[in-house]
Amino acid sequence: MMEKKRSDCPALPPGWKKEEVIRKSGLSAGKSDVYYYSPSGKKFRSKPQLSRYLGNKVDLGCFDFRTGKMMPGKLQKNKQRLRHDPLSLAKGGKPDLNTALPIRQTASIFKQPVTKVTSHPGNKVKADLQRASEQPRQLFWERRLKGLQSSDVTEEVLRTMDLPKGVGPDSSDDTLLSAIASALHMSSAPITGQTTVAAEKNPAIWLNTSQPLCRAFTVTDEQIREQELKVYQARRSLEDALMADGLARAAENTREQLEGKTA
DNA sequence: AGATTCGGCGT
């Protein structure tokens, strides 16, 4: 069989090969596709894929995927946006070519950028742990959560719960539920709701922004017991499901082994 | 199953 021509690629670490194949038929006949092969033989068919794999090893900022050469003067748009609007990367943006900070993969519904710590002695980034909680918040910031809903795997929207009446310009149950969940995520302090009645009359002055926009509530022992029961039951059914799955897998394995021996 | 190949979406 005819070996494909894979050439060395000087712009990449030793051992990497480049291949160009011409399309033979179809509407795009005559065009070509470029592939790269790692020293271990893995195939790469795009720059983002290559970048993901190489990580910080090689800066592909000015690497031209098609030609396989470094092109001084190819980097600009990505960098400018990064300086001016770092958070846009947290949303949709480009698959950053390893110039962007990673986003913390936590359960919080807010994307939390990782703090880049350098070795500069004078660097005081996050020297005091208070800073995170001292950051100013918008009044009514919960409104941004409006319309967010949780759903299960079948995309059935989960029923919201009955909640104490809201305070402020938006008091729909779904927003309030999100606000409470967020409050639980973002602070280890107790979540009490708004404790001063004044907040209802003039929220702009009396609102406690680290508490969700609802009247103060108290959680009774009875409610705690109900919730404990729910968690217990959920754990039981999960345990059952895992057990059943384990047995099914075991049965499957032994069946395959028997078939292998008799074949 | 894995490799190859072209279509076609998004920019």
Add this chain to the structure above:
DNA sequence: ACGCCGAATCT
């Protein structure tokens, strides 16, 4: 016009 990647097709 082209990069990128899904998926049909081939081995």
